[in-house]
Each structure stands twice: as structure tokens, then as C-alpha cells.
Amino acid sequence: MTGRGPQDGQARDSLPIFDRLAPPPPADVVAARIDVHTGPGDIVADLFGRGGWIARSAIDRQRRAVSLESNPMTRMLAEVVLRPPDVRHLDAAFQGMAASPLRESSLKTSIGDLFATRCATCGRALVVDEIGWQVDDDASIAGRMRPIERHYRCAVCRDQLGGSDHRQAALDRDDLRRATADVGADAMRSVLLARFPIPDGAEALPRELLDLHTDRQLVALGAILERIESDLRAAPVMATLRLALLYAILPASRLGSGPGRHAALRVTSGHVRPHTATRVSERNPWLAFEDGFRLVRGFVQGLDSGPYGPIQARLGEDLRSLGEGAATTFIGLAGDEGSAAMQDGPGGYGRTTPTPKIRLALGQSPMRPNLDRLAVAYHATSWLLGAEAASRLPIHALAGPSFRRSWRAEAEIIGDALGRVGPVMARDGRAIQLVDGGSEAVIATVLGGAQAGFRLLGVHTSDHVETKTSVVELLPPGGRLPPGARTRANVSLEALPGGAGDAFIAGSSGLFTPAERFDARPFSASDAARAVTDAAVEMLCARGEPAPHERLLGQILIGLDRAGQLHRLAATMMPADATGSAGDPGPDPVESLVVLIRDELGRPTQERLTEIEPGRWWLLDREDLARTAAPLADRVEWAAFSLLSTAGPMSEATFLERMGAMFNGPDLPEDGLIRACLASYRSQRAGSDQVTTDDDLLERSQEHTELLAAIADGGHRLGMRVWLGSREQTRRFGRGTLGDLLLNGEQRPFLGSIAPAIEDLAEVDGIWYVRAKVAFMFEVEWTAMLGEPLLRRHARIPPNDALIRFLVIAPERTDLVRYKLAQSPLLRAAIESGNWHIMRSDRLRAFLAREPLDLDDLEPYLGLDPEPEDHAEQIRMFEEGPA
Numbered sequence: 096m097t098g099r100g101p102q103d104g105q106a107r108d109s110l111p112i113f114d115r116l117a118p119p120p121p122a123d124v125v126a127a128r129i130d131v132h133t134g135p136g137d138i139v140a141d142l143f144g145r146g147g148w149i150a151r152s153a154i155d156r157q158r159r160a161v162s163l164e165s166n167p168m169t170r171m172l173a174e175v176v177l178r179p180p181d182v183r184h185l186d187a188a189f190q191g192m193a194a195s196p197l198r199e200s201s202l203k204t205s206i207g208d209l210f211a212t213r214c215a216t217c218g219r220a221l222v223v224d225e226i227g228w229q230v231d232d233d234a235s236i237a238g239r240m241r242p243i244e245r246h247y248r249c250a251v252c253r254d255q256l257g258g259s260d261h262r263q264a265a266l267d268r269d270d271l272r273r274a275t276a277d278v279g280a281d282a283m284r285s286v287l288l289a290r291f292p293i294p295d296g297a298e299a300l301p302r303e304l305l306d307l308h309t310d311r312q313l314v315a316l317g318a319i320l321e322r323i324e325s326d327l328r329a330a331p332v333m334a335t336l337r338l339a340l341l342y343a344i345l346p347a348s349r350l351g352s353g354p355g356r357h358a359a360l361r362v363t364s365g366h367v368r369p370h371t372a373t374r375v376s377e378r379n380p381w382l383a384f385e386d387g388f389r390l391v392r393g394f395v396q397g398l399d400s401g402p403y404g405p406i407q408a409r410l411g412e413d414l415r416s417l418g419e420g421a422a423t424t425f426i427g428l429a430g431d432e433g434s435a436a437m438q439d440g441p442g443g444y445g446r447t448t449p450t451p452k453i454r455l456a457l458g459q460s461p462m463r464p465n466l467d468r469l470a471v472a473y474h475a476t477s478w479l480l481g482a483e484a485a486s487r488l489p490i491h492a493l494a495g496p497s498f499r500r501s502w503r504a505e506a507e508i509i510g511d512a513l514g515r516v517g518p519v520m521a522r523d524g525r526a527i528q529l530v531d532g533g534s535e536a537v538i539a540t541v542l543g544g545a546q547a548g549f550r551l552l553g554v555h556t557s558d559h560v561e562t563k564t565s566v567v568e569l570l571p572p573g574g575r576l577p578p579g580a581r582t583r584a585n586v587s588l589e590a591l592p593g594g595a596g597d598a599f600i601a602g603s604s605g606l607f608t609p610a611e612r613f614d615a616r617p618f619s620a621s622d623a624a625r626a627v628t629d630a631a632v633e634m635l636c637a638r639g640e641p642a643p644h645e646r647l648l649g650q651i652l653i654g655l656d657r658a659g660q661l662h663r664l665a666a667t668m669m670p671a672d673a674t675g676s677a678g679d680p681g682p683d684p685v686e687s688l689v690v691l692i693r694d695e696l697g698r699p700t701q702e703r704l705t706e707i708e709p710g711r712w713w714l715l716d717r718e719d720l721a722r723t724a725a726p727l728a729d730r731v732e733w734a735a736f737s738l739l740s741t742a743g744p745m746s747e748a749t750f751l752e753r754m755g756a757m758f759n760g761p762d763l764p765e766d767g768l769i770r771a772c773l774a775s776y777r778s779q780r781a782g783s784d785q786v787t788t789d790d791d792l793l794e795r796s797q798e799h800t801e802l803l804a805a806i807a808d809g810g811h812r813l814g815m816r817v818w819l820g821s822r823e824q825t826r827r828f829g830r831g832t833l834g835d836l837l838l839n840g841e842q843r844p845f846l847g848s849i850a851p852a853i854e855d856l857a858e859v860d861g862i863w864y865v866r867a868k869v870a871f872m873f874e875v876e877w878t879a880m881l882g883e884p885l886l887r888r889h890a891r892i893p894p895n896d897a898l899i900r901f902l903v904i905a906p907e908r909t910d911l912v913r914y915k916l917a918q919s920p921l922l923r924a925a926i927e928s929g930n931w932h933i934m935r936s937d938r939l940r941a942f943l944a945r946e947p948l949d950l951d952d953l954e955p956y957l958g959l960d961p962e963p964e965d966h967a968e969q970i971r972m973f974e975e976g977p978a
């Protein structure tokens with residue numbers, strides 16, 4: 096045999112099937128949250144584990160971990176992920192299985208006998224890799240297929256005749272006899288059938304699933320499974336071998352299409368959906384098992400060589416055991432069983448150590464179920480773990496044509512799990528759920544939290560295209576809202592017992608009424624709608640610029656939480672297990688809230704908010720607009736420059752982390768902004784692992800003065816009158832000041848002839864004008880902070896046809912200005928209505944250096960795009976390069 100041996104696999108970092116059933120969380124997000132919210136020794140709990148990944152990250156960071164796994168399959172995966180077996184032990188177990196006695200020979204040889212053949216060329220005795228079957232009618236109906244060809248490997252023929260060892264031939268009489276021989280499949284079938292719990296209304300399904308295999312495939316797979324289960328092995332080794340079998344079952348079935356490959360298993364209305372191939376391959380199950388072993392072995396190797404290095408969790412029997420000694424991890428199943436192990440009750444058997452508290456509940460929301468995923472889980476769980484494990488799945492749904500879970504049920508599942516963990520959480524702990532999906536998924540998580548008495552601290556919804564994960568941060572019952580939380584008037588809440596910061600008191604509804612408990616009043620849609628607008632307006636005022644819908648939603652939910660509305664809405668939900676029997680449960684609260692928020696924001700009579708462009712919201716009311724903060728984009732830019740210029744060289748990761756810590760809540764910037772600021776200000780001379788800036792305030796100030804002087808000179812050469820900003824006039828220039836450059840008649844001009852806003856005009860950096868005819872205004876900026884000049888000062892200078900404005904920016908800011916313009920409808924509108932032209936300072940200098948100076952030559956110097964000369968230069972360089 097010269098095919099790849101079972102030990103030749105490559106390291107890999109994920110497993111097929113689990114990719115779809117339970118995709119792991121983004122590792123960097125998990126690691127960052129563990130670092131921020133816990134210290135070494137603290138306990139991190141994952142309430143909806145998808146294979147122990149979060150626990151693994153926690154243990155890698157010297158924390159202890161609880162992983163309550165979503166289902167028996169992920170629990171089995173967690174055994175491997177948290178305690179990867181030594182590959183030498185795995186190999187020994189595999190070899191031992193192959194050689195284990197079965198009937199008169201060994202397991203591997205017995206299976207080989209079922210698939211025995213002779214080389215069509217040299218007559219040597221061999222084992223077939225697979226038999227090709229022709230499908231006459233329907234592959235799902237046994238008996239309508241004919242074996243037509245065999246594939247095998249003959250090393251003798253390869254050596255003598257050359258070419259590959261892979262051979263294909265028609266079936267001889269012995270092959271045909273073996274293909275349909277009675278191999279005792281009926282007995283094996285009834286043994287295997289007992290592993291499948293029978294779903295109501297889908298009674299035929301277990302048998303149909305077993306009928307996917309030919310008799311000898313079924314007998315062989317069953318024999319491998321018996322061998323895995325009958326030997327005494329360490330749990331991680333056992334789990335690894337079961338997983339290896341998982342990857343053999345479908346390839347060694349009528350859905351098989353080659354080594355390790357198979358068509359998707361589909362179940363609908365209680366039956367296996369027919370597979371419409373005209374040819375299927377009957378793979379030798381032992382080879383399929385070798386393929387599966389190779390794949391899982393590579394996964395185990397990948398765990399050890401991954402970024403975390405080797406990890407060995409030490410398992411305890413419950414939460415309490417994590418406080419008693421060497422145990423670092425508890426693995427359980429979500430639901431009653433797992434929560435029983437978390438309870439803080441009186442310990443039996445003289446256990447006196449107090450149950451340790453959970454500092455951080457961190458996890459992904461439960462996977463949204465669908466029929467395909469359920470079918471795959473039912474099939475795999477029954478085969479690998481048997482009827483008891485598989486009956487924990489919602490198998491009744493297999494009888495139906497589709498399977499969906501309401502958002503209400505989603506919220507209730509989350510609320511139930513959080514409700515169980517709440518009592519054993521540290522008071523200063525956190526619950527953080529990573530949510531995949533849109534507004535409904537976020538709201539379901541938030542409402543689930545409210546149902547369990549958790550308070551909402553933050554919703555960070557990524558606007559990054561690839562990572563659509565939202566992070567919902569919750570405070571456990573009894574915890575204090577941390578300093579930094581703000582009232583709707585944007586005033587910090589103090590954490591006084593029973594005071595405004597007490598997590599269980601909602602703000603009172605009137606000026607003279609005392610604060611009340613949340614549940615004192617029923618949910619009111621009109622109160623909630625008012626809270627939506629209030630929260631959105633406060634958010635936009637604090638942000639100072641339009642916000643994308645997902646950012647707005649996060650702050651609206653926090654506003655609803657602060658106003659007590661989330662808690663009241665959650666109180667209308669029923670306990671998770673009461674649904675179905677309790678009559679009409681009323682409208683889905685998650686969907687209701689989605690609709691309530693959407694309707695309130697877009698209400699025709701809405702006078703305070705507007706969707707300024709699709710998916711982006713801004714203020715309408717004059718009073719609200721008057722009290723907005725400086726635009727977030729400008730504050731982020733200034734913070735980036737300040738950090739770069741004062742903190743000394745640092746890594747890019749440190750920079751991003753420190754910036755992230757400065758801006759959150761309503762000020763959570765869009766993902767690209769911080770990077771755009773960094774790109775604009777970072778020094779090109781520093782190494783790629785160190786960020787710093789070359790920008791220097793003093794140099795920039797001198798540059799500003801010199802450019803204004805050149806502008807003054809240019810205006811005079813053009814025969815126009817010149818004005819320089821009143822504050823700029825006092826700057827030192829040459830032996831005097833900038834103001835000295837103004838001619839006699841220019842020092843006390845009548846600016847009212849240009850426009851009515853005289854005070855604002857006086858602050859414009861530079862103006863060229865011809866009285867009562869035309870004026871050119873220049874604002875010279877070395878930053879890309881356009882809010883002050885464009886949206887404030889010049890907004891007060893009304894536009895007219897004789898007013899032309901130039902925004903002169905440093906060339907290093909070009910891309911950042913471009914980014915801000917793309918993101919801000921306000922800036923774009925201001926540029927448009929104010930008759931602005933953007934110009935790079937180096938181009939303005941080049942224009943002003945022309946002799947003679949003529950305004951007709953200005954056009955090519957305007958804009959943010961590369962100048963034509965640059966193009967010519969680049970093209971020349973390109974042509975001279977290697978062909």
C-alpha cells in the first residue's frame with residue numbers, strides 16, 4: 096500500500112461539520128475580553144460552549160474555566176480541545192484498534208475480507224478502495240443500483256508496468272458475489288437502530304439513515320464503533336476516535352463521492368431527501384476511517400502548534416471543585432445538568448471551601464437552529480454517542496418541513512442561562528455575549544439579559560464588513576453600574592446605594608415622584624418610544640456627527656435599559672419551558688421592539704431625528720443641533736495625534752488599544768476612522784512595528800504663518816485687497832508680524848461689503864477681495880479637523896455667488912480628509928453649499944510661485960487627486976522599470 100498512511104495528515108485549525116454546526120468565536124475578541132475583565136485565577140464561564148474554545152483561551156491566560164456545552168457533540172469536541180491527546184497515544188490507539196481481534200482475524204483484516212478482490216492484471220489478492228455503482232433510478236432506494244467497477248491499488252503492477260498504483264477494472268464474479276453477500280447486516284442494523292431516538296412523526300428516519308450504507312459498509316462501520324466503545328481509554332483519546340469515525344460515516348455511504356468527500360445529508364418532513372447522483376462510490380469503511388483519523392489527528396496537532404501552544408486542562412466535577420485544588424476546568428452541558436453543577440448550595444461530604452464566583456460569563460449566543468443543521472446533528476450524535484445523547488436535541492422538529500426558532504425563544508434561552516449563572520457571579524463581574532446576526536439577534540440577547548435581571552452596559556456592533564459580530568456587555572444582578580455610565584442628560588451617574596447609579600432603580604417618571612423599582616409599572620409602548628427618541632438624540636448630540644444605524648441601536652437599547660423599559664418588556668415574557676402549553680403567548684417581544692424602534696425613528700411626525708442618508712441618522716431640531724459636541728471624527732483625530740506625539744514609540748496594537756479605551760458609548764468610532772487617523776499621522780521613517788509621528792505643533796504653526804504670508808503676497812500681486820485673520824495678524828513674521836503685510840487701507844476694512852457675518856469673516860485665515868464684487872476666502876488647516884471651520888464658522892457666513900472658499904490642507908491629510916468626506920453627509924453638504932474648493936498646501940505654494948500670477952491658471956491646482964505631473968512621473972518610472 097502506498098496511499099497516505101493514517102499518520103501523514105497535516106495540522107489544521109478547524110474541523111468540517113463543526114464549522115457549520117458550531118463555528119468557534121473570533122479568537123482575538125475572546126482573548127481581549129478575558130484580558131480586560133479578568134485577572135489570573137479568575138473564573139471565566141461559557142454558557143453556550145461550541146467545543147471549549149473560550150475555556151481554552153481562558154486557561155491559556157492562567158484563568159480557570161467553566162464550559163457549559165451547547166450539545167453532546169460540542170461537549171465531545173471540548174474534551175479534545177481542552178485536553179488534546181498526545182499524538183503518540185493516538186497512533187498507538189489506532190494501531191491497537193486495527194490489530195484488535197475480530198472473529199478469526201483482526202478488525203482491519205475482517206473489514207478487508209468484506210472488500211477483498213484480485214488484481215485484474217496480475218491476480219494478486221487485494222482490498223478494494225471503492226466500488227462504483229451505477230444508479231438506474233433513485234440513489235435513495237436500495238436495490239436500484241448495480242455495481243459496475245472497482246478501484247484498488249496494486250503496487251506490483253505499478254512496479255512492473257509503471258504509472259500510478261491506482262487501478263480500475265470491471266467486477267469479476269467474486270466481486271459481484273461479495274457486493275451483495277449476506278454479511279449479517281440485519282443483526283448489526285438492529286444494534287445500530289437502537290442508537291437513534293425515534294422522532295415523533297419521523298419513525299422511518301433512523302432506518303433510512305442506516306439504509307444510506309450498503310450491508311457490508313454498515314457491518315464494518317458498526318464493528319469500528321463497537322471497538323471504539325469496548326476498550327477502556329482516556330476520554331480525550333476516545334473522543335478523538337469517535338470524531339475520526341464521524342468523518343468516515345457519510346463518505347462510506349451512498350452520499351460518498353470519493354476519499355473524505357460526500358454530498359450533503361438533507362432531511363425534510365421526516366425523510367432523507369433523495370440524492371440524485373447517477374453514480375455513487377461505495378467506499379471501503381476502513382479506508383474512510385483512516386481518512387477521518389488523519390483529519391482529526393491533524394486537528395489535534397494543530398491545537399498543540401497553534402498560537403496558544405499545548406494546553407492541558409485539569410477537569411473538576413463542578414464549579415466548587417475549581418476552588419478546592421488542582422482542577423482548572425469544568426465541562427458540562429448547558430441546561431439543568433450544567434446549572435446543577437454551578438449551584439452554590441451547602442456542600443456535601445464535608446466540603447467546606449466556598450464556591451468560587453464567576454468573574455466573567457463570556458460566550459457566543461446559541462446557534463440559530465435550522466433543519467439541515469438539526470439533521471446533521473441528529474445523525475452524527477446518534478451514531479457517535481447514542482440515543483440518550485441524541486434525544487437531547489429538538490428531534491421532534493425532524494418531522495417538519497422546516498425548523499425555525501422564534502426570537503422570543505432565543506431571548507428566553509439566553510435569559511434562562513443568565514438567570515442560572517447570575518447567583519454565582521461576582522458582583523463586579525461581567526456577562527459578555529458575542530452575537531452573530533442583525534438587530535433581532537442583538538435585541539434577543541439584550542432582552543434575555545433583562546429577563547434575568549442583568550443591566551445593559553454596552554452594545555458594540557462592528558461595522559466591519561467581515562466580522563459582523565456584535566458584543567453585548569451586561570452587568571450581573573446586584574452589580575453597580577460602573578463610573579462612566581451616564582444619565583440621559585449625559586451626566587455621570589454616581590454609584591450610591593439606592594441612588595441614581597443603583598442598578599435596580601429606574602429613573603423616576605416625573606420631577607417630584609421618587610425613583611421606583613423597575614417592575615412597579617407595566618411596559619408602555621409610548622413611554623418606550625419616547626425613550627428611543629431621547630436616547631437617539633442624546634447619542635447624536637454627544638457624538639456631534641451623524642451615526643450609522645447599528646451604533647444608534649446600541650445606545651437606544653442602553654437608553655431603554657436606563658429608563659426601565661427593557662426590564663418591563665422582558666417581564667412580559669414567559670419562562671423558557673412554559674411556551675407552547677400556555678396558550679397564546681402574544682406578540683414576539685423581540686420583533687415588537689425592532690418594530691417599535693424602527694417606527695419611532697422614522698415616524699412621519701418625528702421632528703428631532705432624520706435619516707440623513709440610508710442607514711445614517713442625524714438631528715433635526717435647532718436646539719438639539721446647537722448643543723452638539725465637536726464631531727467625533729475630529730476628536731478622534733486630535734486624540735490620535737496627541738497620543739502619537741506624547742506617548743513615545745509604541746506598537747500599533749498598543750496604539751489601537753489605547754485609542755479604543757478613550758472612545759466608547761456614544762463615542763464609539765467607526766472601525767476605519769482610527770486606522771485612517773493613524774495612517775495620516777504616523778511617521779513613515781519609523782519601523783513598521785513602531786508607531787510615532789513626525790508632526791510637530793511648532794513647525795506646523797510656522798508653516799501656517801509662512802503660507803498666510805504667501806497668500807497675502809499673492810493677493811497683492813493679483814491686484815486685490817487682502818485680509819488676514821485678526822488673531823493671525825499678531826503672529827511673528829520676519830522682523831514684525833503678519834499684520835504688517837497688510838497695506839494701509841486694508842487694516843481697517845469694511846468686511847460688511849463681503850458678507851454680513853463680520854465677526855466670523857474677521858477670523859477667516861486669509862481673504863482676497865474686490866469690494867462689492869468678489870471675495871476669495873482661505874482656511875489653512877494642517878489637520879483634517881473640518882468641523883470647526885466648515886460646520887461652524889463658515890456656516891454663519893451665508894453663501895453667495897461672489898464668495899469662493901478654499902480649504903487648504905496639508906498633503907499628508909489628503910486621505911483622511913477624503914475618508915471624512917465619504918463618511919459625513921454634513922461635511923459634503925457644507926462643501927457643496929459653501930462653494931468650497933479643496934486644495935493641498937503644496938499645490939497652493941506652487942500656484943503662488945507662478946510668475947506672472949493669473950487666476951485663470953488656478954484650476955489644475957485644485958482638488959485632492961494626484962496632480963497630472965505626478966502621473967507623468969509615475970508613468971516614466973514605470974516604463975523604466977524591468978519589463
Ligand SMILES: [Zn+2]
Pocket residue numbers: 214215216217218219249250251252
Ligand atoms: Zn496487479
